[in-house]
Amino acid sequence: MKQLILFLTFASVLTSLSVNAQERELERANKKFDQYAFVDSQKIYLKVAEEGYASAELFGKLGDSFYYNADYPEAAQWYGKLVQEYAAQVSPEQYFRYAQSLRALERYDESLEMIALYKANTSADDSSVYENSGSQDYVSGTYKVEKLKINKAGYSDFGASFYGDQILFASTRDTGTFSTKIHLWNKQPFLDLYTADVEGGAVSNVQKLGGAVNTPYHESNAVMSKDGTKLYFTRNNFTNDQFRTSKNRTNKLKIYVSSRADLNSPWGEAKELPINNSEYSTSHPALSPDGSILYFASDRPGGYGESDLWKVSLEGDSIQSQPVNLGSAINTPGRDGFPFVSKEGVLYFSSDGRAGLGGLDIFVLDNDVVKTLEAPINSTADDFAFIIDETENSGYLSSNRANDPLDDDIYSFIKQPCETVLIVNVIDNVTNQSLGEAQVEIRNEDNKLLISGLTSDQGTFTFSQIACEDTYFVRASKTEYSTEEENIAVSGDQNEVTIALSPKRIKVGDDLAMLLALEPIYFDFDKSNIRPDAAIELEKVIQIMKEYPDLHIDVRSHTDSRGNDEYNMALSQRRNDSTIQYIIEKGGIDASRLSGRGYGESQLLNECSNGVSCTEEQHQLNRRSQFIVLED
Incomplete structure (x- = not known):
């Protein structure tokens, strides 16, 4: 019995010693992790795990260390545990x-379950940030993507930027020029900046960037000013040959400028x-086309996630403002970085905090809406550092899609024209019969006429070579019929829309606004200028007056009750003059066919008279125009 007790006591002591040793190893790994030495910390964490030690801290740190080196299969395994x-x-x-x-592994349903748990465990503000970043609008287009031959196997090449007739990029390749330093994060050599020639789409002749930019530490993600005399780039905190660290002994990234x-x-x-x-780190510089704004990524205080996009105003190379966060419509709880602003002022960036294909994905801010670029630009791996020359419809991106997670490569791409066909069918909405010789107009969102013509005997009109991704207004009209319009967003190989026209009989006293089902010709409060939405409706009035050359109309303009009665009468007259002048000048309608005057607030449609409290919507109903048919 004593021997058994002694054995159990000895086993307990061994177990305790083993646990203590494992915890010491875990503490050693945590120090390396906190210094971003992820590869070294991984080795220790894995050894401790193989010895049977288990804890939330160990599994979490293993998941994090693989995640930050883009090894998503391993990260998912340990996060799962x-x-x-x-x-x-x-x-x-x-x-x-x-x-x-999980998203990088295309396990999308499980990914959504984890997002639900994330939102359930965050504050309302943080949760709403993710909602704003959950856009799944895709920018379509046909892209041809090719891996550049200048990439060096076993090393990272990434972050191409336009550099005159060349490209400038970062690489860990060992040129043998200096003694090679090894970065603890991923056990690769430190990055330097290189140039490569571009000719006829081919990229060749890699050379290390000359001058005083490269050092024994990291240089990457550079952007040159428009005049070519300034270069903004990312470097370790290494100034005047001094390597500096933060309070917790971590070397952060900074943006430098060379002239x-x-x-x-x-x-x-x-x-x-x-x-x-x-x-904190400040990195990934990008310039607006005119050089007046510097965009960058940073994990500084005041952000929404692990790193955010920020901007400052520039004059020369002098900062003229405090950093401004681009806001929750762009930034996420994840990593947002690698901004690029095209010649046309379009912002592209990368993020792992949005619903994309997996890892870092490339996004674009399109008319204030963040949209995802489709495959093959994005993949289930990390895709970042996207740049494009819109005049050539070509550019470059970086990705680790083809190799080890630590081995990034540069890819070129060409955006091939996405062309489609739009077929317009015009029918009688009473008989459903096709209407031949109906007039069809196709306009863009700015109301610019792109093409017009008549339908065939079968009632169809075909518009070929129309660009994808855009929204168009398709308008159809025919003598003795109403004028109708449809909004269509085109995509794919073929698009088809059917427009039904109503037979009409115009008689004296009719209001064209009612007959044509016009949207009201609204005016902004206290204004008399023609709004874009009003211009679209007035085009329909112009069209019907062209179809009926003997038609005369009386334009009647009204205001709401707010303001002085006498002033409103004058305001309605100015609106009336603007409406009639638009029809004459834009439509080419003879002035003798138009009459009208302003009625002020004398003919309100509702109870919103002087002193009555009403909503803006109720008041707007009274700010209207009528188009009454007169005798010849």
Whole structure:
């Protein structure tokens, strides 16, 4: 019995010693993790896990270390163990990163489950940020993507930027020029900037960037000013040959600028920008087309996630404003970075905080809506550092889609024209019979006429070579019929729309606004200018007056009751004059066919008279125009 007790006591001591040793190893790994030495920390974490030690901290740190090196299969495995065995200790951020790892593996249903848990464990504000970043609007287009031959196997090449007739990019390739330093994050050499020639779409002749920009530490993600005399780029916190760290002994990233006298001069010694701080990273510079705004990524305080997009105003290379966050419509709880602004002022960026294909995906801000670029631009791997020359419809992106997660490559792409066919069918809405020789007009969103013509005997009109991705107004009209219009967003190989016209009989006293089912000709409060939406409706009046050359109309303009009665009468007259003048000048209608006057607030449609409290919508009903048919 004593021997048994002694054995059990000895086993207990061994177990305790083993656990203590594993916890010491875990502490050592955590120090490396906190210094972003993810590969070294992984080795220790994996050894401890193989020895049978398990904890929420161990599984979470393993998931994080693989996630930050873009090894999403391994990250998903360890996050899965964390959620399964230690659900009560999972942080919201780990739910979020697990969801993104699952998305990279195309396990979308499971990813959505983790997003639901993320939102259930965050504040209302954080949850709403993710809602704003959950756009799944896709920018379609046919892209041809090719891996550049200049990529070097086993090393990372990424972050191409336009550099005159060349491209400038970052690479970990070892040129043998200096003794190679190894980065603890991923065990690869530190990055330097390189140039490559571009000719006829081919990229060749890689050379290390000359001048004083490259150092023994990281340089990457550069952008050159329009005049070619300034270069903004990302570097480790390494200034005047001094390597500086934050309070927790971590070396952060900073943005530097180097200058040169002209295009033939070497780059001079770089100076860091005043927006930098040793306690957080500032990186990925991008310039607006006119050079007045510098965009960048940073994990500085005041953001929405792990890194956000920010901007400052520039004058020369001098910062003229405090950093401004681009807001929750763009930034997410994840990593947002790699901004690029095209010649046309369009913002592209990468994020792993949105519902994309997986990992980092490339997004574009299109008319204030964030949209995802479709495959093959995006993939289930990390896709980032997208740049495009819209005049050539070509550009470059970076991705680790083809290799080891730590091996990024640069890809070129050509955006091929996305052409489709739009077929318009015009029918009688009473008999459903096709209407031949009906007039068809196709206009863009700015109401610019693109093409017009008559339908065939079968009532069809075909518009070929119409661009995809856009929205068009299709208008159909015919003598003795109403004028109708449809809104259509075109995509794919073929689009078809049917417009039904109503037979009409115009008689004296009719209001064309009622007969043509016009949207009201609204005016902004206290204004008399023709709004864009009103212009669209007046085009319909013009069309019917062209179809009926003997038609005369009386234009009657009204205001709401707000303001002085005498002033409103004068305002309605100005609106009446504007309406009639538009029809005459834009439609080419003879002035003798038009009459009218303003009625002020004398003919209200509702109870919203002087002193009555009404909503804006109720008042707007009274700000209207009528088009009454007169005798010849």
